[in-house]
Amino acid sequence: xxxxLLNEISEKLQRGKAKDVSALVNQALEEGIAxxxxxxxxxxxxxxxxxxxxxxxxxFVPEVLVAARAMNAGLKILNPVLADAGVEPIGTAVICTVxxxxxxxxxxxxxxxxxxxxxxxxxxxxxxxxxxxxxxxxENNAQLVCLSALLTTTMGGQRDVIEALCEAGIRDTVxxxxxxxxxxxxxxxxxxxxxxxxxxxxAAKEAKRLILEMKKG
Amino acid sequence: MKLTAxxxxxxxxxxxxxxxxxVIEWAPWWNLTVERWKSDGLPxxxxxxxxxxxxxxxxxxxxxxxxxxxxxxxxxxGHGLGIMEEEDxxxxxxxxxxxxxxxxxxPAGFFDALQASRDRGDTIRFFTVEGFFWYPRxxxxxxxxxxxxxxxxELYKRxxxxxxxxxxxxxxxxxxxxxxxxxxxxEDMSYNNGPMISRAAFDEFLAPFYRKVIPVIHEYGVPVxxxxxxxxxxxxxxxxxxxxxxxxxxERQAGVDVSLYLDKQPDMAFIGHFDKMxxxxxxxxxxxxxxxxxxxxxxxxxxxxxxHQTPPDVPLDTYRDYVALLRExxxxxxxxxxxxxxxxxxx
Numbered sequence: 001x002x003x004x005l006l007n008e009i010s011e012k013l014q015r016g017k018a019k020d021v022s023a024l025v026n027q028a029l030e031e032g033i034a035x036x037x038x039x040x041x042x043x044x045x046x047x048x049x050x051x052x053x054x055x056x057x058x059x060f061v062p063e064v065l066v067a068a069r070a071m072n073a074g075l076k077i078l079n080p081v082l083a084d085a086g087v088e089p090i091g092t093a094v095i096c097t098v099x100x101x102x103x104x105x106x107x108x109x110x111x112x113x114x115x116x117x118x119x120x121x122x123x124x125x126x127x128x129x130x131x132x133x134x135x136x137x138x139e140n141n142a143q144l145v146c147l148s149a150l151l152t153t154t155m156g157g158q159r160d161v162i163e164a165l166c167e168a169g170i171r172d173t174v175x176x177x178x179x180x181x182x183x184x185x186x187x188x189x190x191x192x193x194x195x196x197x198x199x200x201x202x203a204a205k206e207a208k209r210l211i212l213e214m215k216k217g
Numbered sequence: 218m219k220l221t222a223x224x225x226x227x228x229x230x231x232x233x234x235x236x237x238x239x240v241i242e243w244a245p246w247w248n249l250t251v252e253r254w255k256s257d258g259l260p261x262x263x264x265x266x267x268x269x270x271x272x273x274x275x276x277x278x279x280x281x282x283x284x285x286x287x288x289x290x291x292x293x294x295g296h297g298l299g300i301m302e303e304e305d306x307x308x309x310x311x312x313x314x315x316x317x318x319x320x321x322x323x324p325a326g327f328f329d330a331l332q333a334s335r336d337r338g339d340t341i342r343f344f345t346v347e348g349f350f351w352y353p354r355x356x357x358x359x360x361x362x363x364x365x366x367x368x369x370x371e372l373y374k375r376x377x378x379x380x381x382x383x384x385x386x387x388x389x390x391x392x393x394x395x396x397x398x399x400x401x402x403x404e405d406m407s408y409n410n411g412p413m414i415s416r417a418a419f420d421e422f423l424a425p426f427y428r429k430v431i432p433v434i435h436e437y438g439v440p441v442x443x444x445x446x447x448x449x450x451x452x453x454x455x456x457x458x459x460x461x462x463x464x465x466x467x468e469r470q471a472g473v474d475v476s477l478y479l480d481k482q483p484d485m486a487f488i489g490h491f492d493k494m495x496x497x498x499x500x501x502x503x504x505x506x507x508x509x510x511x512x513x514x515x516x517x518x519x520x521x522x523x524x525h526q527t528p529p530d531v532p533l534d535t536y537r538d539y540v541a542l543l544r545e546x547x548x549x550x551x552x553x554x555x556x557x558x559x560x561x562x563x564x
Contacts, residue, residue: 016367057451061413062366069364102296105359106408126296152494152528153249181409181447182470182494199410 002031006038009074010046016066018073025074035081039118043074047116051201061109064200068112075115089120091211093144094136096128098157103150106180106200110146113204119144119211130157130164137165137174143214144207147193149180158183159191175210179203221338222276226398230440230462230486230518232557238547239520240540241278241341242270243465243488249529257533273540277340281331281397283322284347285383286355289314299358304372311356316383319390328394341398344391346384348402348443349377349423350414366418373422381426385433392437399440401465402427407447409471412455419455427459435460440562442488446525447471450478457482462560465489466524473524475510479517484558486518491543493523496531500538507546514550517557521546 005028012020021043028038050067053059059067093114097107104126111121122140124132133145145165149155158178165171177195178188188196195210197203218236220228228235245266255264263272270277291300291310301307334340347355353376354362357369365373391397406413414422434441440462445452448471453464466489467473475490490510495502513519521543527536 057411060411060415060418061408062363062418063415065360065363066367104297105363108360153247 002028002033003041005031006033006042006045009038009042010049013043013046013067013070013074014050016063016070018066018070021070021074022077025077029077029081035078035085036087038074039078039082039087043071043078044116044118047071047113047204051113051116051204055199055201061105064109064112068109068116071112071116090118090208091144091215092120092122092140092142093146093207093211094122094124094133094140094142095146095148096124096133097126097148097150098154098161099127099129100157101149101151101154102126103148106150107146107148109200110148110179110203113200114146114207117204117208119207130161133161134164134168134170137170138168143174143211144177145174146177146179146203146207149178149183152182155180155182155187158187158193162192175214177203177206177210221335222278222341223335223338223398225276226341229520229552230399231559231563232518232552233559234552236551237544238514238550239278239341240274240276240543240547241488241520241522242275243278243280243343243522244526245280247526247529250527250531253529253531254533254536259533273537274544275540277334278343279334279340280343280345282345282403283387285315285317285352285380287314287317293355293358297359299356299361301356304369307356307372307376312379316379319387323391331395331397335395342395343442344397344400344439345403345444346387346400348404348406349380349426350404350406351402352380353377363413366414366422370422374425377422377426381429384430388430388433388437392434392439396437397439399442399462400434401442401444404443404445405447407445407449407452407471409447411448411450412452416451416455419452424455424459427456427461431460435562438562440486440560442486448473450474453478453482453485457485460561461485462562463487463518466522468524470494470524475513475519476516479513479519483517484561484564486520486560488520489522489524490519491521491523493525493528493531496523496527496535496539499535500542503535503539503542507542511546511549514546515555518560519550521550 009024054064095111097104111123115121122136147158147161149158162176175194178193185196195206197206225235226239251264293300301311353373357365431441442463443456443461444465446468463486467475467487469492475487492506495506510521514521
């Protein structure tokens with residue numbers, strides 16, 4: 001296997017070079033490298049490095065965004081090939097900013113980082129009503145719900161979604177992760193969420209862990 | 218020692234002896250909070266921004282905020298969205314609507330009215346413009362702005378350079394007519410884990426323009442504050458390097474600790490830092506929070522104030538308790554016994 005090429009894809013991704021990533025992913029496929037190997041050993045590896053650097057303040061939000069864009073450029077080519085080869089995402093997450101809150105940059109960062117773990121994300125955008133989250137979980141057989149809130153006045157929306165999941169009888173079928181500027185571990189525990197993380201990179205790691213845990217039963 | 222609000226503010230930032238710390242709210246109250254207080258018994262005639270400050274017995278602290286945009290500037294199509302889709306949009310549809318003539322921006326008698334309130338002695342006045350992170354964000358939109366450092370670096374710099382040139386003229390126009398007590402650049406360039414951009418990006422995209430405008434503001438003796446929510450622990454050094462005199466609001470929930478900032482930037486002043494989230498727990502919790510900040514208030518130029526805006530879960534009586542305690546602790550920060558360095562503007 002051409003590990004040099006996989007490393008080059010990872011490096012270009014880390015530098016946010018979307019066009020180069022597209023070209024190199026095509027080249028890797030032409031060289032016969034399996035799509036799941038390209039995904040896991042190049043794109044996911046690259047995004048994980050970006051995540052770690054983000055956590056340690058070596059790179060910042062613009063660098064994560066352009067890296068995630070490069071990752072998506074690679075995924076755009078890989079996804080149909082992965083589907084043809086019968087390779088499934090490791091799971092599905094429904095993600096949104098809760099009702100009454102219009103802030104989406106943090107939520108988008110988390111989504112991009114989670115996608116970087118090979119997880120399918122159903123993004124409901126901002127101002128998402130609890131019933132919309134419940135419907136999306138059912139429709140997509142999601143294992144994870146990620147709820148963002150930027151404001152102290154809107155963080156109660158996270159509790160509303162958890163209550164709606166309970167009322168719909170599907171609380172036990174999903175794990176719920178919460179985050180956002182005013183959100184704390186205490187708040188997450190208080191509203192019955194399964195997970196709180198401080199930053200987008202940690203959220204992605206935890207998302208993968210929670211989904212694998214759910215699938216294992 | 219008898220000081221006007223304006224004199225007290227200046228002396229406090231200059232590290233000189235004062236009778237007490239200024240007792241201010243720099244931001245207007247949330248409408249949700251005011252509505253709640255009305256239901257708690259706040260008379261409606263006191264519910265306005267200025268009237269509320271008087272009602273609570275705070276030093277009046279009033280903001281004049283201006284923008285380089287005009288009524289002709291396109292409005293964003295939604296929250297957080299930009300007003301430019303393509304690079305050419307800046308020159309074709311946006312730029313022609315920017316940068317109004319200064320004399321058209323202020324109503325007749327505006328500066329005389331400011332001076333009258335200065336002469337009365339009861340009001341601190343501050344002047345606010347958008348900073349070099351905030352302003353391009355309003356043109357690009359929140360997300361595209363973050364991409365713009367990579368996608369449109371030259372346009373970003375041109376936008377800021379043109380804006381800085383306009384600001385230089387504005388500051389001469391305004392401050393030659395009225396010396397505001399301080400001015401602030403709205404930035405909001407940090408979130409709860411630190412700044413959104415790197416030091417390298419700050420140095421390339423923001424610093425040159427701050428270095429162009431801050432000396433002009435300082436010529437008039439006006440201290441410059443940067444308003445950024447979130448964790449500014451890294452950014453405080455960056456803004457110090459371009460000449461800023463202080464920052465606010467130092468949000469506790471983002472993990473900010475002002476005592477660290479006093480260690481590393483003793484020339485700077487800081488407004489805010491009182492953890493708004495403790496207020497709902499009542500007077501004992503409020504006192505405990507003041508006890509936490511007091512050593513920093515006594516060490517330097519910390520003007521304790523709610524670290525953004527009082528949340529709606531705080532009853533009116535509890536806010537009254539907060540103001541009473543704020544006044545009590547303000548008396549303990551007098552700069553009497555400690556050598557305190559002056560903000561850069563006063564050197």
